[in-house]
Amino acid sequence: MKKTSKLKKLENSTQAYSNTERMPVLFLGHGSPMNGIEDNEFVQGFKKQGKQLSKPNAIIVVSAHWETKGTFVTAMQQPRTIHDFGGFPKALYEVQYPAPGNPKLAKELTHEVKPENTIGLDDQWGLDHGAWTVVKHLFPNADVPVIQLSINYTQKPEYHYQLAKQLKNLRDKGVLIIGSGNMVHNLRQVAWDKINEDYGYDWAIEADAKMKQWILNGDHKSLVSFQKQGKAFDLAIPTPEHYMPLLYTLGLKDDQDDILIFNNKPIGGSLTMTSVKFG
Template sequence: MSNINSFYNWSNGLLEEDQKMPILFIGHGSPMNAIEDNEFSKRWQQMGKEIPKPKAVVVVSAHWLTKGTAVTAMLNPKTIHDFGGFPQALFDVQYPAPGDPSLANEIQNLVTNPAITLDHEWGLDHGTWSVVKHMYPNADIPVLQLSIDYHKPAKYHYELAKQLLLLRKKGILIIGSGNMVHNLRMVAWNKLNEPEYGYDWALEMNTIFKQKISTGNHMDLVAYEKLHKAANLAIPTPDHYYPLLYILALQTANDDVTFFNDKAVGGSLTMTSVKIG
C-alpha cells in the first residue's frame, strides 16, 4: 500500500494511521471538582487544549459497574447525579454532550470477547462529566461510556481493552476515570485542605504505581494485590483502579508516558493522572 493511501487524513476528521490519539487515566476525585476552579480542574481544561480535538470520547468510569459489559448507545445521554450530600449547584449541572450510536455499534463489533451490549438507559455519570465538562465545555463532542463488569478480575479488563486499539487511530479519545489510591474509609477529613497530605502507605503505593507504569510493567499492575503489602489499603475495592488497566492495555511501544495532577488528597486518595502517547 502506498504512503498516500496508508493514512487517515485530518481533513476527513481522522488521524494518520501511524499516529494515534493519546489516552488518559484521570484521577477524578471529589464530584466538587466539576464546579470548582482548582488546580485539578484547571489541568483538565489545559489537557483539552493540548491534545488533538477528538471525534468522540469514550470513558471507562469507576461509577458504572455492571454484570457483563455495555456501551452507551443513545443519541442524547442524560447527566447522572450519582452522589449525595453535595451543594445544590452540583446537582444543577447538566452536560448535554451528544451520544454516538454508530460508534457504539463499532465498539460492539470491535470487542468480540466478551460480547458487548448496547445500553440505552445509563447516560454520563460524574466519573465522566465532572472531568469532560472541563476539557470540552461546549459539550459539542460525542461522549460514550463503557461499563466495568464488576464480576470479572483485573486481567479480564486488561484483555478486553486491547480490542479497542483501533479507536485510537480513528481520532477517538479514550479516558479511564477513577483514582489509583482510593480508600474513602480512611480519608482524613480534617486534612482535606492541607496541600498534598498523604499517609506514608498512600505515597509509597503512588510511587510504585508510577514506577510500574513508566517502565511498562503492566502484568505487575494487573496482579496489583501482589505489588506491596499496602496494596489492599490503596485498593480496598478495585472499582476506581480498573479504569487504569483499560488505559495501560492501549499503550503501544512508541508511546510517551507523563504524569499530571500528581498529588495526594486527604491522606488516602491520590489524584495522580497519566497521559500516554
C-alpha cells in the same frame, strides 16, 4: 422534522476516521464530584490537557462509577447527565453536560472485540460524574460525542486489560479514550481534616510511587496483579472499581507512546489525584 446540521455533523463525525490523527489515552484521577464546579489545581490540570488536545471525533469514558454484570456501552442519542452522589451543594446538581452520544460508535465497539468479550448496548445509563466532571473541563462546549463503557465487576483484572487491547485501533480513528477513577482510593481512611491538603499516609505514598514507577517502566504485569503487591496496595485499593480504569488505559498504550504524569498529589491521606497521559 429534519435534524439540525449541527446534529448531523456530530452523527457523521466518525465517518472521517481515516483522516484523523492518532489520539492519546488519558487516565484521570477524578476525585470529588466538586471538581465538576471548582477551579482548583486539579481542575487546572484537566484544562491544561484539554487545551493541548486536538478535537476528537468522539470520546469513550471508562468510569469507576458504572459497574455492571457484563460489559455494556451507552448507545443513546442524547445521554443524560447523572448526578450520582449525595450531600453536595445545589449548584453541583444543577450542572448539565449536554454532549451528544454516538450510537454508531457504540455499535462499532460491539464488533471490535472477540466473541467471548461480548459488549451489550445500553439505553438507560448516560454520563455519570466520573465522566462529566472531568470531560467538561477538557471540552467545555459539550460539542464532542461521549459514550461510556462499563466495568464488568464479575471479571478479573486481566480481563479488563486484555479487553482494552482490542480497542487500540480506535485511537487511530480519532477517538479519545479516558479512564476515570483514582489510583489510590480508600474513602474509609480519609483524613477529612486534611482533605484539601497535599497529604498522604505512608502506605498511600508507597503504593502511588510504585504504581508510577511501573507505569513509567512499562511493568504492566505488576500493575495488573495489584492484588499480590502487599499491604500498601491492599489499603490503597480496598475495592477495585476506581483502579480498573487505569488498567484500560494501560491496555490501550503502545510502546512508542510518551508518558506524562500530572496532578501528581495525594489528598486527605488516602486518595491520590495522580493522572497520566499516554501518547
